[in-house]
Amino acid sequence: MKLVFLGPPGAGKGTQAMGVAEHYGIAHISTGDMLRSEIREGTSLGREAQAYMDKGELVPDSVIVGMVKNRIAQEDCKNGFLLDGFPRTVPQAEALDQMGVRIDLVVSIEVRDEAIVKRMSGRRVCDCCGASYHVEFNPSKDGKTCDKDGTVLTQRKDDQPEVVLDRLSTYHQQTEPIKSYYKGTGKLRLVDGEQPVSEVTDAVFATIDSVQ
Ligand code: ADP
Ligand code: ADP
Secondary structure, three states: OEEEEEOOOOOOHHHHHHHHHHHHOOEEEEHHHHHHHHHHHOOHHHHHHHHHHHHOOOOOHHHHHHHHHHHHOOHHHOOOEEEEOOOOOHHHHHHHHHOOOOOOEEEEEEOOHHHHHHHHHOEEEOOOOOOEEEOOOEOOOOOOEOOOOOOEOEOOHHHOHHHHHHHHHHHHHHHOHHHHHHHOOOOEEEEEOOOOHHHHHHHHHHHHHHHO
C-alpha cells in the first residue's frame, strides 16, 4: 500500500503516520526527518537544506525528489510506504508519477491556521526517532523524554511563531494546490484534524480501511 499524508505544518501528519505505518507494515518516510538527519550529519545536502528550513521555505524540488527516489528504492519499501511531508508542490507530485509510483490514497488532515500556531508552540520532538509530542494535547509519559527510546525531547527551531506563519503561507501557496491535483485522480480523502488525537486516529484508519 502506498499512502500520502497531506496537511499544513502541525496538522498531525507525523503523529498519525507512525501508528499507521506500523499497523500496515509499511515504511514511514518523513522528508522533514530525513532533512533534519542530513543537517545533524553535516552533509552537503543538509547544509543546502538548512537555510530554506530555517526561513520556513521549501527546499528545492530537485534536492527533495532525488532524496525520495533513493529512499523508496530501499528494501523496507517493498511492501509499500507512507509519505509524510512529500509531495509538497505540484512538480513533486508529478515527479512521483513520473517515477511510476501509483499512490493508493491521499489523506489530507485538515486543520485551520488559528489552531496551528498554538500546536506548534507546544510541540516537542524526539531527535532520535522523530516522534512528536505536545506539552498539553499529547504529552509524553514523563513530559520530558520520548516514550519509545528515552531521548530528551527538544523544540524545533522552525516552530517559533514567526517561522510558523511563514510555513503556513508557504503551505497555502505551494502545497495546497496538490489537493486539486489528487482530487482529479479520485484518490483524495479529507479528515478533520481538529479533534483529539485518538479521534483523528480512528478517522484516519476508517478512511484507509474504506479503500482497501
Ligand atoms: P512539518 O512536519 O511541520 O510539516 P516537516 O518536518 O515536514 O514539517 O518539514 C520541515 C521543513 O523541511 C519544511 O518547512 C521544509 O523547509 C522542509 N521540507 C520537508 N519536506 C519537504 C518537501 N517535500 N519539499 C520541500 N521542502 C521540504
Ligand atoms: P505535522 O507532522 O503535521 O507537522 P505533528 O504530528 O508533529 O504535525 O503535530 C504537531 C503538534 O500538534 C505536535 O505537538 C502534536 O503533538 C500536536 N498534535 C497532533 N495531533 C493533534 C491533535 N489531534 N490535537 C491536538 N494536538 C495535536
